[in-house]
Each structure stands twice: as C-alpha cells, then as structure tokens.
Amino acid sequence: MQLLSGFSTWSTEEKLGWVLDEWMKRSGADSCSGVREEMLSWMKSFWHVNAPTQEIFRNFSENNLSNFFLPYGVVPNFLLNDRMYIVPVVTEESSVVAALSKSAKFWAEHGGFHARVLGTEKLGQIHFYSRIPASEMQKVFDAALPALKEAAVPLLSRMKQRGGGITKIDLLDKTTEEPGYYQIRVGFTTADAMGANLINSVLEEMAQALKEFVGCETGSNVDIIMAILSNYTPNCLVESWVSCPALSLTKHTHLGERFVERFLKAVRIAEIDVGRAVTHNKGIYNGIDAVILATGNDFRAVEAQGHAYASSSPESPAGYRSLSKASVDEQGIFHFCLKIPLTLGTVGGITAVHPLAKFSLQLLGNPSAAELMQVVASVGLAQNFAAIQSLITTGIQQGHMRMHIYNMAKQLGASPEEILALRRAIGTDTVTHSRVQYILEEIRARRGKDP
Numbered sequence: 001m002q003l004l005s006g007f008s009t010w011s012t013e014e015k016l017g018w019v020l021d022e023w024m025k026r027s028g029a030d031s032c033s034g035v036r037e038e039m040l041s042w043m044k045s046f047w048h049v050n051a052p053t054q055e056i057f058r059n060f061s062e063n064n065l066s067n068f069f070l071p072y073g074v075v076p077n078f079l080l081n082d083r084m085y086i087v088p089v090v091t092e093e094s095s096v097v098a099a100l101s102k103s104a105k106f107w108a109e110h111g112g113f114h115a116r117v118l119g120t121e122k123l124g125q126i127h128f129y130s131r132i133p134a135s136e137m138q139k140v141f142d143a144a145l146p147a148l149k150e151a152a153v154p155l156l157s158r159m160k161q162r163g164g165g166i167t168k169i170d171l172l173d174k175t176t177e178e179p180g181y182y183q184i185r186v187g188f189t190t191a192d193a194m195g196a197n198l199i200n201s202v203l204e205e206m207a208q209a210l211k212e213f214v215g216c217e218t219g220s221n222v223d224i225i226m227a228i229l230s231n232y233t234p235n236c237l238v239e240s241w242v243s244c245p246a247l248s249l250t251k252h253t254h255l256g257e258r259f260v261e262r263f264l265k266a267v268r269i270a271e272i273d274v275g276r277a278v279t280h281n282k283g284i285y286n287g288i289d290a291v292i293l294a295t296g297n298d299f300r301a302v303e304a305q306g307h308a309y310a311s312s313s314p315e316s317p318a319g320y321r322s323l324s325k326a327s328v329d330e331q332g333i334f335h336f337c338l339k340i341p342l343t344l345g346t347v348g349g350i351t352a353v354h355p356l357a358k359f360s361l362q363l364l365g366n367p368s369a370a371e372l373m374q375v376v377a378s379v380g381l382a383q384n385f386a387a388i389q390s391l392i393t394t395g396i397q398q399g400h401m402r403m404h405i406y407n408m409a410k411q412l413g414a415s416p417e418e419i420l421a422l423r424r425a426i427g428t429d430t431v432t433h434s435r436v437q438y439i440l441e442e443i444r445a446r447r448g449k450d451p
C-alpha cells in the first residue's frame with residue numbers, strides 16, 4: 001500500500017488534479033472523453049468569484065479543493081424579549097425554516113419568546129497521574145496554586161479587560177476510580193468569545209507550571225496526560241420560554257381543545273422515553289444548529305454539551321430526557337420552556353472572518369454572546385413547538401415531503417418547467433416518491449403527445 005505524504009503542502013490545483021485522477025479511476029470515467037477537464041471546471045465553479053474571498057474559505061481547513069454550499073436563509077418575525085429579530089439560518093433540511101417561520105409568527109402574535117442567561121461558566125481540565133498519595137495531594141496542589149495562576153496571567157490579561165477570566169481552580173481526587181489519577185478543573189468566563197483556544201492555551205501553560213512546581217518542590221513526578229477544555233458546560237446555561245392562555249391554542253389547529261392535551265402528552269413522552277427524547281431533542285437542534293452555522297459557531301460543541309446535559313442535569317436524574325418542558329397552570333396558562341447549555345462566541349473564531357457569519361451577526365444587531373445564547377435557545381424552542389405541532393396534528397411528512405418535491409424531482413432529472421407542473425399536479429395531495437415519479441412520467445407522456 002502506497003501512502004501519500006506531504007499532500008497538505010501541495011497547491012489547491014495540484015490536490016484537485018490528483019483527486020480528479022483518482023476519481024476518474026474509481027468512477028470508471030472514460031479518460032479520452034474530456035470528462036476530467038469538465039470536472040475540473042465544475043469543481044472550480046464552486047469557488048468564490050472573488051479570489052480574496054475564496055482565499056478566506058480555503059484557509060478555514062486543510063486539503064481544500066472547493067466549497068460545499070448550503071442554503072442561507074432567514075426567519076423573520078422573531079419576537080424575543082420584546083425585540084423583533086430577523087434570524088439567519090443555514091440548513092439543508094427541507095421544511096425546517098418553513099416550520100420555524102410559522103412558529104415564530106404564531107408566537108410573535110402571542111407575546112413572543114422570553115429568555116435569560118443563567119450562567120456563562122465554561123470548564124477546562126488538566127488530567128494527570130501522580131504517585132503522591134491522595135492524603136497529600138491537596139497540600140501539594142494548594143502550594144502549587146500561585147504558580148498555576150501566575151502562568152495564566154499573560155494569556156488572560158486581555159480577557160480580563162473584557163470582563164472574563166478564571167472563576168475557580170479545584171483539585172479533584174479521582175484515585176478511587178483510577179489509581180493515581182487526579183484532575184484540576186478550571187472554570188472560565190470568556191466574555192463574548194467562545195474561548196476554546198484561550199482556555200486550551202491557559203490549561204497547557206498551567207499544566208506545565210504544575211509539572212515544574214511539583215518536580216522542584218517535592219522531587220516527585222507528575223505525568224500530565226492532557227490539558228483540554230471540557231464540552232460539558234452545565235453552568236453555561238440559558239433558558240427560553242413562551243406562554244399564552246391555553247384557550248388561544250385551541251383555535252390554532254383543527255384539533256381544538258385536544259391540541260394542548262396532546263401537546264402535553266407529546267412532551268411527557270419525551271420526558272420518560274429515551275427513544276422519543278433523542279428525536280425530540282434532535283428537532284430542537286434542527287433550529288439551533290441552523291443559527292449556530294449561520295453565525296460561524298461550533299455546532300459540534302453545542303450538540304455535545306446539549307445531549308450531555310439532557311442525560312445528566314439535575315432535572316434528569318433518571319437519564320436522558322427531553323430538554324423542553326410543557327405545562328398548563330391553574331389559571332389555564334400554557335407554558336413551554338427550554339433550558340440548555342450553549343457556549344457561543346460573537347467575536348473571535350471565524351465570526352469576523354467568514355463573510356456570511358459576519359453578516360448574520362450584523363443582521364442580529366451585533367449581539368453579545370449572552371444575547372446570542374438567548375436567540376439560539378429561543379429558536380430551538382420555536383422549532384420544537386413547530387415539530388410537536390405537526391406531529392400531533394397532520395404528521396410531519398405532509399409538510400416535509402412537500403418541501404422535498406424539488407429534491408425528488410431533481411433526482412429524477414426533472415426540468416424547472418416539469419417541477420412547476422409537478423407541484424401544480426400534486427396540489428394538496430399526499431407526497432411520496434412513487435407519486436412524484438408517476439406524475440412526472442404522466443407529465444412527460446402528455447408533453448410527448450403535444451404537437
């Protein structure tokens with residue numbers, strides 16, 4: 001087996017050329033047919049027309065060949081804390097934006113979304129092994145603490161000016177779970193930055209300082225295994241909620257009074273059944289990830305911390321559960337709320353570099369990270385409301401498949417005129433792949449007969 005070496009150092013043209021040669025071999029394309037040249041210009045057609053902008057995209061990650069497009073859209077009418085937002089969203093999933101827009105409009109007419117930040121602390125961990133017994137380690141740690149804090153000072157000076165810094169440094173004795181294993185847990189606030197790079201740099205400096213201090217002072221060795229932030233952030237938390245008289249919801253769908261009753265049951269099921277809870281929460285992240293992507297934030301971190309919280313928060317002692325809750329109080333008021341951890345940034349990372357991420361933040365009014373947390377959580381709640389509403393009334397396939405007509409028709413090689421005719425012919429009927437195929441064949445047959 002021959003392995004490539006130095007691939008990342010090749011120019012984009014060289015990488016693209018090599019990949020297309022491989023693609024030719026693997027796809028069985030005819031090497032004399034000019035396909036390679038066609039593919040080359042096709043791959044390049046996704047490059048940004050403006051060379052400096054393409055250069056920005058190219059530098060986001062290694063081994064870059066081209067760009068991968070996703071639709072960028074907006075959700076208007078998003079009323080949150082008495083302020084009207086236009087929320088930018090990036091998603092490939094049909095019907096997510098339509099559902100979100102419908103939910104946003106409904107709630108704008110019923111008091112809007114409300115949100116508040118409950119905490120902004122992020123965590124970092126230094127994992128190490130030592131022969132120093134647990135009975136002595138706390139004393140050693142206390143003595144090392146000034147050196148650890150000192151090591152962080154140069155890196156944190158700018159963050160301190162912006163109101164961030166270290167909130168706590170604790171030693172955790174893990175030796176009962178694993179002989180010799182200790183952990184230093186560091187709390188941070190990072191103002192408007194997501195702060196991952198800063199946190200990791202501080203942790204690495206502290207780890208080095210710990211190693212040196214313990215070596216010099218005790219002659220004992222500390223084996224630093226790793227120093228890295230934790231994506232478990234139960235103290236970087238935001239809460240969003242909506243409420244309105246339950247009676248207002250009875251007019252909302254054909255279910256009348258049964259709507260609220262069924263809605264509460266749907267949420268209850270997600271509180272007690274893990275199979276449903278995961279899907280319920282996935283629906284929440286359909287909305288959340290769309291804003292996270294549009295604003296250049298880290299959706300992997302946000303998903304990881306959310307699902308961890310769903311299985312280990314004080315409200316979920318029995319394991320993974322729904323992140324949202326619904327109830328109707330004695331006054332007949334319907335309440336629907338979502339509490340989730342979100343580590344977001346509105347400065348740093350790619351937020352100012354990706355042209356559309358920058359635009360998204362401007363469209364949101366250049367929010368602080370705390371304000372963005374409230375927007376994102378409320379979008380998650382709006383999406384969850386929309387999903388449950390569909391599920392307990394028509395089922396989601398009706399709206400979802402209607403939005404999917406274009407993709408199905410495209411797969412069947414339909415032209416724009418055929419897609420238009422297809423949409424008209426389907427009307428409000430149930431959409432299935434076979435039905436789309438059948439109607440398209442009919443359209444084509446009819447056209448074939450036309451003079």
Ligand code: MEV
Nearest residue numbers: 279280282283387388396
């Ligand atoms: C589909 O992407 C998301 C839903 O399955 C969420 C849910 O079931 O609540 C509709």
